[in-house]
Amino acid sequence: MKKQDFKIHIIGAGVSGLIAATVLEQNGFFPVIIEATDRVGGRVKTDTVDRYQLDHGFQVLLTAYPAAQNYLDFEALDLQKFLPGAAIFKNGKQLAIGDPLRDFSLLFPTLLSGVGTLSDKIKILKLNSKLKTKTLSDIFSDKEQSTLSYLKQLGFSSEIIGDFFSPFFSGIFLENKLETSSRMFEFVYKMFGEGYAALPKSGIEEIPKQLANNLKNTTFKFNTKVTSVKDAEITLEDNTKLESHYSIVATDASSLISNLKNQSTEWKSCDTLYFETENRVIKKPLIGLVAEPGTLINNIFYHTSLETNIIPNKELLSVTVVENQNLKGEDLTERVKLELKEHCGIDSCKFIKQYSIPMALPRLDNLQYDMLPSETRLTTNIFLAGDTQLNGSLNAAMISGERAALSVVEIVSNTISSNR
Structure with a gap:
């Protein structure tokens, strides 16, 4: 039996499934x-609505992700970079904080921002220095504690925790108590x-x-x-x-x-609202953070x-809500509008x-960076992929897809060799 004769199915055309293919x-x-929806992406x-590009939630690509560097052509994606920092809204004022070592325009705003003490800024430099030399395997083998502790x-x-770390990382972790693992x-x-x-x-x-356009020998069932x-x-x-070898x-x-019925993954939710201004x-x-306790708005971005790619009519603003306080639909929209006006000065x-x-995002414990291909194998012929296997990130989705595919490759190669 030749390689191309093996019936290998991938369920899900998200990033992990596309990397596996x-x-x-x-x-x-x-x-x-095999994909339940009408297109790839998971x-x-x-979406394109009213001449605006609306992502399904506020998402970014971190260009330092090792797996992304392996599998994506950044130049072809025509990446548009954020400045390394944030605009913080507090007490009716907008304060900028950033990394002046990477973008000089952020030097004076950061020094004069009034966000955090001088001691905090020195500690940030020390943290930057520490993590530059710390390997990813060391990060994910360290003892876990909450990010807050x-x-x-x-x-x-x-x-500085309340004004910067909490709103910034709550938007990434999609929980506002900084309970997420220190590894993450x-x-x-x-x-x-x-x-x-x-x-x-x-x-x-x-x-x-x-990723999908680069595939030449993969069949899609949408x-x-x-x-x-x-x-x-x-x-x-x-x-x-459908008969499936793997x-x-x-x-x-x-x-x-x-046999996984009682092991369902817990998920974190969020709401993203788009406005024209x-x-x-x-x-x-810069990402805008609202550093006021009890607000619905976590972050905003223009x-x-x-x-x-599409020339917009006016300005497009996204608002991310991590905890919607049980507000939905028009009630949520109106409350967000009130907060935009009160805290950010956006009144139309x-x-x-x-x-x-x-x-x-999956809610996970004991976060890992990588896994052996063999660890993706659930049964004789079934393998698991997706960021739920490691940590909630695009990088993890790619690695787990790669590892699951490599496990199949190894097993089939051994089968072919033993039949010769």
Whole structure:
């Protein structure tokens, strides 16, 4: 039996599934990707509405991600970079804080910002220096504690934690108590320090589109929902049964595999609302943070402060809400508008669209950076991929997809060799 004769199915056309297909193709296989929706991307998608590019939630690519550097063509993505810092809204004022060593324009705003003490700024420089020399394997083998206790242990003041670390990392971790593992904090902080946050000029969906366009021997089955996966058989929603020598599940597997029914992943949710505004209150491409307790708004960003593929009519503003306080629909929109006016001085904005994302990030313990290919193997013929296997990041999605595919490659290669 030749490599191309093996029936290898990947369930889910998100980033992890696309990487799995890439690795299988590189090793001479012809996989089939089964996807429930009408296109690739999973949680990484972009819509065009009223001449604006709307990502499904505020997402960025960190250019220092090792797996992203391996699998993506950054130049072809035409990445638009954020400045390394943030605009902080507090007590009716806007204060800028950033890394002046990487962008000189942030030197004086940072020195004069009044966010944190001089001691805090020295500690930030020390943290930068420490994480530059700390390897990713060391980060993920360190003892875990909450990010909040980690920051307190380093001696940061409650002011800098409340004004910067909490709003900034709450938007990344999608929880506002900084309970997320210190491993994830160190990893993300190191990635921010070694590269840039960026967006493709055509929106975040360009990442999975690029991966899909590079595939030459992969068959896609879109609008096709899988209801169960067994060792040699995949059942679709219409009760069609597909023979499968090997299956890689690159989506939430708990509802598909019988022995995982009681092991469903917990998910963090968020809401992202898009508005059209006449002007930008943040002139540079900086994330805006609202450092006021009890607010709905976690962060804001003007997507039109970066170049986009579509020439916009006015300014596009995204607002991320980590904890919606049980507000929905129009009630949530109106409350956000009030907060924009009160805290950010934005008093004229037209609502465009809201994305409620119930499965935005997995809630995980014992976070890992990498895994052995063999660790992705659930049963004789079923393998698991996706960021749920390691940590909630695009980098983890890529690594887990690669490892699952390599496990299949190894098993099939051994099978072929033993049959010769």
